[in-house]
Amino acid sequence: MNSIFDGGPGVLTAEAIIQSLASGLLMGLLYGLIAVGLALIFGLMDVVNFAHGEFLMISMYATFFLFAFFAIDPLLSAPLVAAAMFVFGAVVYLLIVRFAMRAKANAGMVQIFSTFGLAIVMRGLAQFFFTPDYRSIPQSALGGKTVSIAGIFLPEPQLVGALLSIAAFGALYLFINRTDFGRALEATREDPGAVALVGIDKNRVFALGWGLGAALVGLSGAIMAIFFYIYPDVGASFALIAYVTVALGGFGSVFGAFAGGIIVGLVEATTALILPPSLKSVGIYAVYLLVVFIRPRGLFGSM
């Protein structure tokens, strides 16, 4: 995975190590933000969205086109993209996932392959309408800029993305614990049958859950679009990282996704210091295997 603004591999000095750990941490927080929607939806209804990467892909395209046609900076379009993705996520639930959950046989398979079919359709549509060309946002408020904090250079898009991720996780925490909708979400997650008795419409909660999950992907997509190439298959490269992030933290645990993201970011940066860049992901995958062999439910997974 090569960012547009990546530097080459440096010499292994203490400075270089701190430098790459710092960028790893930032990237990790962003990975957490990419993955949290997946964790939220899984926690709510035990469904893994296999089109998660494609949700990220269309968020990046949306950001790109808002920039290309209306010259809206990704920072400003982030809320717009998140709002649009909220609607998109809810629609996907109502049109596809709702029916997948009714399957009486092979329920797990149906969920995997209906969302996976959606992923393929979305990729096909992106190729059809946007062509397979690589696109990027050449100029934005943050793109290509770095700040220096105590001698460490941090790329601004990743820094802002990381801060946004922390803010989003904080907001999500408050939202789940302090609002009526959040409590409805928790209740539905614990017992989808019983909530109907107290007048909560399960379908509405699920639709809103999908909306919320997709909106969080939208947010991260807008940030990613600043410093990453945008093309129809871009989601695939991040989807596996997102699944590993969620599984590492423990499926369904929102806090787990946050911790998982940080670990993935740090491990990736460390691997890149030791192994050739093309083997960067091997470290992440190996750590995942190591963790689940010791703790089969991930770090913070219960059940």
Added chain:
Amino acid sequence: MDKNFATRRRRDLFVAAALAVIAALAPLFVKDVYVQNILILTLMYAALSQSWNILSGYCGQISLGHALYFGLGAYTTALLFMKFGVLPWFGMLAGGLLSALIAMGLGYLCFRLRGHYFVIATIVIAEITLLLFHNWDWAGAALGIDIPVRGDSWLKFQFTRSKLPYFYFALVLACVAWFVTWWLEDSKWGFWWRAVKDNPEAAESLGVVVFNSKMGAAAVSAFLVAVGGSFYAQFVSYIDPESVMGFQFSLLMALPAVLGGIGTLWGPVLGAAILIPLTELTRSFIGGSGRGVDLIVYGTLIILISLALPRGLVSLFPSRKGAAR
């Protein structure tokens, strides 16, 4: 064993034999190389999916990393032939045995994982191996291996002039995979696997050795898939990591079984017979002109079939309902 079951099994065998004979005669009427190519791929994916189905369908251990065994089969055969002049037939056997051993080794580590943790582990392990092959210079790294052409012969399993030998090999492979499944369905293992899939704890309490039965399924499944990979390497005569070990193969192996009917005898055959020609035709007729339309058609079909027929296409055949569970 009740009588219906025995009758059904005998009928399955007759139907399969009849289909195999019809398929064997097909080249008499199909002279078009393009269509022959599609038939070969269809038979290959039927065999692969049938093998995948043994572990993922019958035993319920869903693997989305079977591309690993496909790639290992392809690479073992190609490397042994190119570097040491070992005939592909021995390479095929070696690749199969190696894959079965690796499958058991990985099974030993992974079978304690449940659900999505297991699925992700299978994806991740295949992905690690793919990345390692990308960086393994001796094995051609990212450039891959051009299998040297040494003239058409069954001994070297190379044919440049006609595709028919490949067709017949793929047919035999599909028949073998089907027959192994048919035979296992009624074996002790077959019953164990279904018990393990439905309720591992209860199966264990009734004396099913859950762990060993999963290991058996993994070994058989990996061996057959690796043989398919060896065949594919000979068929296309050029391999690189992405083209034999990429994630798409794991999916292409799973899809026919899922759409046809997972954990059923006929699901993979039925799924492959519909899916593979459809993929190839949309790719060549629509794919060329309207970028991405093939994916849209393909993906829509997957969504619709999985939503409308969760038990797969075999559930359209009423007599198979009992089996399609």
